[in-house]
Amino acid sequence: PRTIRTCKDRRQLCGVCYSRMKHRIKRLDFNVAYACNLSCKGCISLSDFDRRGVESLKDIQEQCATWSKILDPSVISIFGGEPLLHPRIEKVLDAIRQAWPDAVIRLITNGYLLRRHDPETWFKFGSLEMQVSIHRHDHEQMITKEIKRIVSCRKDWQATRSRLDGHRQLELHSKDLTIYKSKFKTFVMPYRLEDGELKPFRSDPVKAHSICGSPDTPILYRDRLYKCAPLPNILELDKGKHYKYEGVAPDGDIKSIVDNINKPESVCAMCPDNKDHSIDHFNKENVHVKDID
Secondary structure, eight states, X not given: OOOOOOOTTSOEETTEEGGGGSEEEEEEEEXXXXXXXXXXXXXXXXXXXXXXXXXXXXXXXXXXXXXXXXXXXXXXXXXXXXXXXXXXXXXXXXXXXXXXXXXXXXXXXXXXXXXXSOGGGGGSSSSEEEEEEOOOGGGHHHHHHXXXXXXXXXXXXXXXXXXXXXXXXXXXXXXXXXXXXXXXXXXXOOSEEETTEEXXXXXXXXXXXXXXXXXXXXXXXXXXXXXXXXXXXXXXHHTTSSOOOOOBOTTSOHHHHHTTTTSOOGGGGGSOSSGGGEEETTSTTTEEETTTO
């Protein structure tokens, strides 16, 4: 029979190292900001509602310390809102890198606020990816200028063009940084708006899951784990009126979420099961830039 051995930090049980007991997953979204500099109709983070503030650095550091013992993601996406609104975004990236030294960190941004940062900043974190989403055709040149400012810091770039889930993407690869300039164009609206209230579609969950934009990515939001990014945002605004779901705490049933990653569940019925409810984010009528428009 296998004997129980105790390792130096006393985190070994039944001969299985604690690190091997962590849940290995492909992707994890980590919410660090609620506010956004855009107001986009149908946004999965509900930027077209009155969302304010960011997660405190202290809370982010505590979540990193806790969840890095539970989850082992290959890619961690820094999510919002707009992450670049966080006044200590560099410290945020440092905390996440220290907690998950082997993960790829992906910063999700609309790019407008890159102008506030020294472009050298983004080469410091190792295996950093920056996904810059173009939301309006008439502002693409402005965002491209900021990307070029970063690119000018290095000479070892390799460029490729690709399509991701049918969306166009320019990839720029350097030793310490990869930039994705992504044009998603349309987003499926994750809720119905009726009399000013958010309401679920009550659709076929299997069909709804089949057109989901991020079917395999749970999100860490206020120290709880949720199946997908729209869920905690909607729940926070709904306040229990029309949606019934609870995120999982660090000492909760994490396995129930991990085992159902990329699988349809009853909660998927909250979203539409067809793309008739897609919103065109190249149309400036659907995307308002708060400090420009």
